[in-house]
Amino acid sequence: MGLFDRIKRAFTGEDPIVKEESKQEEVVLEKYDKGMEKSRKNFSDRIADLFTGFRELDEEFYEDLEETLISADVGFNMTIALTDAIRDEIESQNVYKGEDVKRVMIETMVKVYEDHEHENVSLNENPDGPTVILFVGVNGVGKTTSVGKIGYQLKESGKKVIMAAADTFRAGAVEQLSVWGQRLDIPVVTGIDQGDPASVVFDAVKAAKEGNYDYLLVDTAGRLQTKANLMQELAKIKRIIERENPNGVQEVLLVLDATTGQNALIQAKQFNEATEITGLVLTKLDGTAKGGVILSIRYELDIPVKFIGLGEGANDLQPFNAEEYMFNLVKGVIEKK
DSSP: OOHHHHHHHHHTTSOSOOSOOOHHHHHHHHHHHHHTHHHHHHHHHHHHHHHTTOOOOSHHHHHHHHHHHHHTTOOHHHHHHHHHHHHHHHHHHTOOSHHHHHHHHHHHHHHHHHHTOOOOOSOOOOTTSOEEEEEEOOTTSSHHHHHHHHHHHHHHTTOOEEEEEOOTTOHHHHHHHHHHHHHHTOOEEOOOTTOOHHHHHHHHHHHHHHTTOSEEEEEOOSOOSSHHHHHHHHHHHHHHHHHHSTTOOSEEEEEEEGGGTHHHHHHHHHHHHHSOOOEEEEEOGGGOSOTTHHHHHHHHOSOOEEEEEOSSSGGGEEEOOHHHHHHHHHHHHHHTO
């Protein structure tokens, strides 16, 4: 059953989940439910306020709808697209009662989101050598922690993992990744303080090949003086990897902090101009009440969200499940109907 059908069944009072879940699927559902609690409550409360005292469909209602979506961090462009689509669907179905308008609004939101859904959320792999994943992002977004958590999950799945502390400009990042390595029994390649990140990556690729590792996870610098410096540094790192490793780099994952809202979207645009981003890791989603930022990112950029942070535990950085995310965002609205 697709997401749109789940939403329609939920609005009619039917059980939206009709299949038996495995134990693992139940754990995922629970993590999404708990991790999105703040976002769901914030979104449902805003929609409830929108319909409090609802009288008629007029321009004031649509202006209030736009304001509600923007305040939920959906973003300006996505808000305009959603409002236009909702208006068209309301006119098409000829609805005017508050509950019917709310149903059409949520169903249209889901449909617009699905129209922009990117399906490739799994990690790309290198069949001819170690799979190399670069992690990029500004300092403070949880980049180094994400490297450690994904390394943990890959190791738990039976993969042989090695990590590279190529953020040599920040001693704390090297130390932090080294602690993760010791805790998880995953080797970490380091260099000298303030040294050349590319030399660390060279040593790491060599170690990954010689040790027959499945994955090499590379933590890169989060703060360089200009975008040009960032481009040059990442390009140099990529050249080293492409020279030493069959098929080069498989993933460049940009780590973003969900609590920063639209600033996360700005960072995504800037980094995507600097280097070719293949996927996004959105951290701290459990700590923000504005989960609408994912809708904005999906609409503005043709880059898939591959992981989202739904808690602080190593298993709480979950592979992104678009259907569960969207269902958990809007189900509070359905429950309040």
